[in-house]
Amino acid sequence: MSEEKVKKEKKPVEKTKIELTECFDYFMNWEKLENYNYKCEVCKSTETPLKKIQIYKCPYYFIIHLKRFIDEKSKINTEVNFPIRGLNLKDYIVDENDKIEKIYDLTGIMYHSGNLQYGHYYAVCYNIKLKKWLLFNDDKVNEIKESDISIKDAYVLFYRRRGLESIVDLEKTYMKKFKDYTNKIDTIKKSLKKESKHKEK
Numbered sequence: 001m002s003e004e005k006v007k008k009e010k011k012p013v014e015k016t017k018i019e020l021t022e023c024f025d026y027f028m029n030w031e032k033l034e035n036y037n038y039k040c041e042v043c044k045s046t047e048t049p050l051k052k053i054q055i056y057k058c059p060y061y062f063i064i065h066l067k068r069f070i071d072e073k074s075k076i077n078t079e080v081n082f083p084i085r086g087l088n089l090k091d092y093i094v095d096e097n098d099k100i101e102k103i104y105d106l107t108g109i110m111y112h113s114g115n116l117q118y119g120h121y122y123a124v125c126y127n128i129k130l131k132k133w134l135l136f137n138d139d140k141v142n143e144i145k146e147s148d149i150s151i152k153d154a155y156v157l158f159y160r161r162r163g164l165e166s167i168v169d170l171e172k173t174y175m176k177k178f179k180d181y182t183n184k185i186d187t188i189k190k191s192l193k194k195e196s197k198h199k200e201k
Contacts, residue, residue, distance in 0.1 A: 017079040020157075023066070024092055028053055054094045058102050062089070062159040068112060075115050079151050082106070087159055104159035112155040124149055125158075 031051045038049045068076050087104040108125040122137040124144065133149065135142045 015078060017081060017151075020064070020080055020082040020087070023064075023080060028055075028092065055089070055092050056094045057098050058089065058093055058100055058161060060161055060164055061107075062087075062104050062161070064157040064159070066155055066157070068155055069116060072116060080154060081151055082154065082157055084146060084149060101161075101163055103162045105162060106157065107160045108158035109149070109154050110156040110158075111150075111153045113153045121155075 029052070033049050033051060036049060037046045039046045064082075066080055070076065084106045087106070089102040089104065093102055106126070107128075108123060110121065110123045113120050113122075122135070124133060124135050126133050133144050133146055135144045
């Protein structure tokens with residue numbers, strides 16, 4: 001299908017601040033594909049098709065990309081109020097057999113300040129081991145209070161599902177892969193060192 005302009009059945013009301021769940025409701029609303037007619041092979045009638053996006057299963061990590069740019073010049077500066085703890089997705093998961101807890105806690109935010117031509121990116125992330133929030137801004141890393149986390153200029157949100165440790169310990173998995181990788185590097189280095197000594201003889 002060629003690119004078509006998609007028109008929402010329900011246009012969002014422009015506000016200076018909205019809730020994250022309002023974004024979910026709008027994003028998962030029915031969309032009518034204008035200027036595209038579908039002919040039914042059974043009844044032969046021509047209709048305007050509808051499209052809907054849904055989340056089928058609960059992911060381990062839930063990454064939310066907030067639409068901030070309309071075109072090459074315009075930026076959407078609406079503040080999106082998002083929860084730091086307790087984001088509940090139970091009303092947005094389609095799979096009824098998915099009985100796991102659908103509660104998420106924030107682990108990171110990527111920000112974009114300025115405009116498309118003169119913007120700046122920085123991030124705030126939660127360190128699970130230190131149990132602290134850290135601000136990453138260029139070459140500087142500083143600890144910040146949870147109460148100082150801003151919703152202004154938030155661009156990408158990173159959520160982690162609760163109870164994840166009981167299902168899979170991702171940190172241990174990644175550390176094992178990292179150790180395996182470093183062990184292979186050490187083996188290669190030793191092998192090259194032996195070859196070098198052999199050539200010198």
